Amino acid sequence: MIVGKVMTEKDLRRYLFADYDKLVRPVKDPSNGIVVYTSITPMAITKLDEVNQILVMDSWMLMKWKDDYLTWEPKEFNNITVLRIPHSEVWKPDLSIYTSTPDDSLFPTSNTRALIYSDGTVMWVPSFTIKNRCPRQKKQEMSYYDCNIRIGSWTYSADLMDIQLYTPEVRRVFNYRNGIINYVVIELLHDNSSR
DSSP states (O other): OOTTOOOOHHHHHHHHHTTOOTTSOSOSSTTSOEEEEEEEEEEEEEEEETTTTEEEEEEEEEEEEEOTTSOOOGGGGTTOOEEEEEGGGSOOOOEEETTBOGGGOBOOOOSOEEEEETTSEEEEOOEEEEEEEOOEEEETTEEEEEEEEEEEESSOOTTTEEEEESSSOOEEEEOOOBTTEEEEEEEEEEOOSOO
16 A cells, blocks of 8 residues: 555455455355345235246345455545445355246346445345245135245355345235235245255
């Protein structure tokens, strides 16, 4: 660092990414696991296939983790505490939806930016469409679909990537009036086992 120079986001980005490798887990000790916090916010049901029992839903997904290699002292960089960069420049967890239809199990990419905080916390909130299997249930005189969305890492075991719900409970009920269907219940589950 140059004494007396005002450090900018450009300087910070150069500092952080000079020797960064986005293809490996961002832990300095390879025996350490990385905790990934996640949650899904359903925005809208776009389709409910009653015959095949598949729900199509537009959503936001929050993913948050610590990257050991993306830390800095804000006072050394003009008190910058957060850097916004294209998500393609950082390591991201390989989360997938285990309960989705086969053509949609991995999360698609999104043009949203990732936020990197000075303590190494990375937060990425992409939008995507989920196609999830939702079995039809019958309760008294009412039919509904029970959608359990199961999320897990595609390649990492639980000791290398520990997936935790960002909020302790995600439960959302949609009123979807199409014939005799009155509502859809969506619950988010996580799976710490590897595929």
